[in-house]
Amino acid sequence: MHDQRFVIPRQELNREDFASSVPDFNRRSEVMNTDMGYKCTVTNIVRLTRQEKLFQIRIIDPVERALFRFRPGQFLMLELPGYGEVPISISSSSTNHEFLELCIRKAGSVTTALFNAGEGARVAIRGPFGSSFPMDEMAGHNVLLIAGGLGIAPLRAPLFWINEHRNRFLDVSLLYGAKDPSQLLFTWQFNEWDMISHIGLHTIVEHGSEEWTGKTGMITDLFNDISIDPATTYAIVCGPPVMFKFVCGWLDGLGIPMNRMFVSLERRMHCGMGKCCRCMVGSTFTCIDGPVFDYWSVMNLKEAI
Amino acid sequence: MNQQGLRFEKLKIASFDFTCCEGCQLQLANRESTLADFLRLIDIRNFREISSEQHDDYDIALIEGSISRSDEVERLLAIRRQAKVLVAFGTCACFGGVNSLKNRVSGEAAVSEVYGEIKVETLPVRRISEVVKVDLSIPGCPVAKEEVERIIISLVTGSLVTLPKYPVCVECKAALNTCLFELGEICLGPITRAGCHAVCTTGKTPCLGCRGPAEEINMEAFLHLVKERGLSRSDLQEKLAFYNAFDAFTP
């Protein structure tokens, strides 16, 4: 007794349904970038260490490429079709609209597959997602960047920014620690910047090697090498969770206000949009409220560090 | 096979059965709709049940069944020497399975019960990992072909092989089943690893734990709940012992 009069018609979605969505997200053919990534080609791969590679990727579609903008500190969801998706910080300059660089550590399923992929492979990106470092607010101040291990990856974008706008900042130093010399990333570039733009680079490794002439010890051992004026300094700290506690505690002790220290957190993520809830820290989403937080917010977040 | 600049090699696979019903091997021939594709992923080097061709240059050995005779121990050791990846395939291989129920009596008693005077060799039933190192476990009585397929694809494409860490209840609820505890029965779903699509509870029979314990189970809370609901202790014990998968947790 199927009666045509009572059949509910199918309703398609249309653009107006998403009037509230932010303009960052450009819809192609009625499908959102949040669901369908921009297709990219892996244009170059540089092996940095045994575990890390730098992937240069380029958005294929020129319109999408032109639309894609990000701020230092943001991340994207990188998809290797067939394998899955992982959140990765953007490590290249935010003023570079030609390609993106991602520094990726082989950590598990998707990243291992990425490691096996070669130049020319096609990946997809969704995003950019998340909060960023307040570069404009920092302008006119000293900036102290502190990175441990892979923590350098999210710091490279703000470093590019600073380098490109060097005269807007006062003293800039980078303290960078790694397990051993072979694991230091991007040192060639920082040395360059050190010489050209006077970004003070201080490196340290936990275990030296025969060729290593630099310092050995923990990142905290570098603190004596620099002088800090707490009144005019902003700090960015990135590294393994244990590092936050020591470093931020020390900066706090020096009198740097907590809302001038920034950290970048990592959690498990499946959406990047505050929907899957995997990245919750206390009652905050790492993906939309973070990954960049000022230390004051993190201090108040249970479970954060 | 080529994809995205990634080269996939066929897996050189061999399948061997020990003390068991061979039901797990048989699953390899199930899911007929994707069977042709599945067979393209693997190069069967040795699989007595379906092929007369036998070679000894396999990389992956699927071991079905538990170990209960000395000739089996030797066969298994030889396989271990050859295999790059040794897979405990099915509940008997992973935990001993129903065969372990025999261990309740001595070997001699068992033999005389079934064979009378005739001498037949039998050892206490052991799981594969008690004899050789196991690289990968695929539990299930029988194994779920869908899961096996997914794992084989992962091995071919080089993705990580994982089993669900959570218990059967998750899948059972997704099937909208009425919880068997509500029907007055003891179900091992809350402590058993998911991945079977809650096939037993969907058929309204209690989970007997063929897939073994889920990750970090709360056995104490489980025992408490069985007691709280006044359910039979001997029933609980019979269920926990059924596949020998909870021996590490049994009080």
Add this chain to the structure above:
Amino acid sequence: MIYKIISKAEFKRFIDALVRSNSSFGPRMVDTDSRGEAVYQFQPVSSVDEIAFDYTRTASSAKHFFLPFRQELSRFHFHDDDWDQKVSYEADPVVLFGLRACDISALNILDDVLLNGHFPSAYYLAKRKNTFVIGMDHLPLPDCFCKSMNHHTVPTGFNLFCSDIGDEYYLAINSSKAFNFLREFETRDPQYDENCRLAERRKLISSSFRTEIDVTGLPAILDIEFDSPVWKKWGDKCLSCGTCAMVCPTCYCYSVEESFESDLQSSSRQKRLYSCNLVDFAAVAGGHNFRPKNGDRLKYRYYHQHRGFAENANQQICVGCNRCGKACLAGINPKDVINDLRLEKDTCTTSVSSSPARS
């Protein structure tokens, strides 16, 4: 909103016509539990006779009609050294009959979370737009506490809502589709008498609640009680089985999995409803688990339900149906956990700032 009165017999004819002409779901009895109580679920129905009009509460919510337990988000097709991605937001029209006020509230909450933020979910919207929701009021069960959550009535979020006023239903019509369908049936405008009966019915419902939870200031209490021993106490009982989240009308956390098809010619990205109680919810690569203990995870679910997160403007998202409490084998339920927390809070405030005893 347009209000109409319809006789029960005529209403059944209307539902029958609707149900027969569309893919439809409604409450059906699926089992009788060991206490002799009927167990209901939303199941496919093909005629009005199959619907249990007098049902109490379905064991599982209607959430999965909008957020399936497993859903394909997109599919990749490989060819040569390239691929194409396909995303589709299609949903088939469905009639969903018999939702309770709190169930519809839950949908409104999901709308808030999934449609109003920066990243609206088109998958959800497609389902929501294509689902014809018919609500039905009912007298609360002994363990319902939706009144405490203020979700025992619902002003919006449905196509049609019917209140039982004796021999007739008082209909609230909230969509032109529903209005047009009803044109074919005998209805009339409510009179004074029927309005009174509706008011009485509401009063009756409102006064029938036997479970109450004091949720005033709960978000703040939860923030303060982050390290409370209450979490360990209940966490020790928790089986980390995820049942509570699966049956809950508002739990929406998920996981994404991707896998190749056997022919390696395509792959599928799928979303699966997950639960924050599951052991690896917050585990990251390398094995670190940000919430290693049962109590940490249980707490998180209570935070989400009773404190709310930014996506939902820090509002509570629990609607008070107590499905989770009913389904939990370990006997963990919102009422007991929250009361425990309050107690904890009370004892601690009295010890911190005990006011002088009055004489």
Add this chain to the structure above:
Amino acid sequence: MKRDYTIAIHHLTRVEGHANITITVRDGQLMEARWAVVETPRFFEVMLKGMSAERVPFLTSRICGICSISHALASIRALERAMHILPPAVAEKTRLLAMHGETLQSHALHLFFLAAPDFAGTASILPLMESHPDIVRAGLQLKELGNEISRVTTGRCTHPVSLVVGGLSKAPDKTQLAALQKMIRERKPLLETACAFFRTLAIPDFSRETEFISLANGVSYPSIGGHLVSSDGVERDENDYLLMTNEYTKEFSTSKFTRLSRETSAAGALARFNNSSAFLHPEALKAAESFGLRPVCHNPFMNNIAQLVECVHILEDAELLIDSLLDSELTAVKTPWNPQAGSATGAVEAPRGILYHHMETDSEGRVVRADCIIPTTQNNANIDLDLKAIAEWALEKGKNDREIEKLCEMVVRSYDPCISCSVH
């Protein structure tokens, strides 16, 4: 041509379980032909002791990965008879349908995966996928259909979940049943393809007289329960299974042997056909006729054809069974029961022949004593003698050692032996 040789086949391939064949020829004369089962015994009778009746079918189904439904149903039938439980009629029908599914699946597996390569001269089905894609597809789709029948009726194709003492734990879903019926109708023509293919194969013209044992019920083709009958005219009650089997052990084999009126006897599709062909569906009889298969046939190779004929019967019968289930109320599918002491036999026609489970329960419904006699056990002695006979027959025909080896393997496979099952 070699006149002195020994054929020693260690762990015969394309059969379920482990067994060896030894043929010794001296001066062109057969000295010895032996069928030795070397499967590891599992001692199910021991495992069953003390198990609650409720759990028994879940244990017995694990005796065999191919015919788990038969094992579950044999033990259920034994327990139901021992404790005087009458399952509802709809449950009985569903069980019968489940048996059909299993038999179809098992026959298709045997015919296409295990036996066909012999006739086609390949080592496995894999080369056939290239050379005979249509046949392989037909085989796979029939096997899938068998599995699907089992899944819809019992919840899973291997190791059923909803077959329980008293009936079914859950009724099959009518929507799924209807879909299943559609699938059966669509796939029925595949059997014609299969028959056409098997008609092209050369079946050795060998026979050896033997006694065929099967179940019979006087009204339909046998499946679950009935009388025990033999082609030599023996007839016994189900509970008197021991008189039918007369199990004995042999030093060289972990599987036992049986005998009845003669030295050996046979069970299986050919036995059922020989004893009950009158009850086959006309379509099935037509198929039999097209192969010249008529009772009583003593060519063991024709067991393959009898299986094919049974497949035709099964699909016709399954369609009717589903019709009747769709017309029935599927709500009460389990009779409530109380445990009691008792003992009885449950016999069913498993794909490979008659299967007996005998169970003795105590007042709590726990198994006190169990005995399971498997079809392959009943065929062992027959296989042993067939090996001798065919080796002699082949020597007479002047076949060489390679040919003899192949014929010996083929004759064993024709029985579709299920060895791990027989050494349970």
